[in-house]
Amino acid sequence: MIFFIAFVALLCLSTGFAAWKGGPPERIAAGFYWTAWLITLFASPQAMDRWRTVEIGYLLIDAALLLGLGAIALRANRIWPMAAVSLQLIIVVGHAAKALDPRLLGSAYAIMSVFWPYLQLLILAGGTWAYWRRTRTHGAVPSWSSFSRP
Template identity: 30%
Template structure:
C-alpha cells in the first residue's frame, strides 16, 4: 500500500468518525481538513513538475486552513484546534523555507508538507474520542465559548 492510499484511508476514517461522533468543532475541523486535503490535490500547478518550486496554490490553502483553525481555537471550548493551527503554521513556514532556500530539494519540501497532514488527522481522532469521553462522563460537552451552555447554572435562594 502506498503512503497516498494509506493517507486517504486515514483521511476518510478520521473525517467520518469526527463527522458522525464529534461535536460541532470536530465536525468543522473534519470538513476543513478533508476539503483542504482534496483542494491541495488540485491546487498543485499541473503545467510544471510538482514541488520543484513554491506551490502557491497549496500555500494559499494552508493559510486558509490556518485561519479556520485559529478561529476554532478562539471560539470553541476545545484545546485541540490550537494544535492543528500550530501544525498548519509549520506548513506555512515550510513554504517560506522553500522561498528562502529553493535549492533545499523538492522531496524534502514535499515530505515536510505531507507529514503534518498525518499528525492533524490523528489529533482529530483523539479530539473526537475525548469529546465522546466527556459526553459519557458529564452528559454534555459545550462546544462554544460564551454561550448559555458554557455558563454555570445560576444558584437561587
C-alpha cells in the same frame, strides 16, 4: 501510491468519526480538511516539477486551512485545535522557507508539507474521542468557550 491510499483511509476514518461522534468544532474541522483535500486534488502540479519551487496553489490552500483551524482554536472549548493549528503553521512556514531559500532540498520541502497532515488527522480523531468520552461521562459540554460568544 501507498502513502496516498493511507492518507485517504485516515482522512475518511478520522473525519467520519468526527462527523459521527464529534461536536461542532470537530465537524467543522472535518469539513475544512475535506475541502482542503478536494481543492488540493485540483491544484496538484505536474509530478516532474513538484517540490522544486514554491507550490503556490498548496500555499494558498494551506494558508486558508490555517485561518480556518485558527478560528476554531480561538473559539472552541477544546485543546486539540491548538495542536492542529500549530502543525498547520509548520506547513505554511515550510512554504515560506522554500520561498526564502529556493535551494532548499525538494525532499525537505515535501516532508514539511506532506508529513504533518497525517498527524493532524490523528489529533482530530483523538480530540473527537476525548469529546465523545467526556459527553458520555459528564453529559453535554459546551463546544465554544464562553469568552468567544457575542
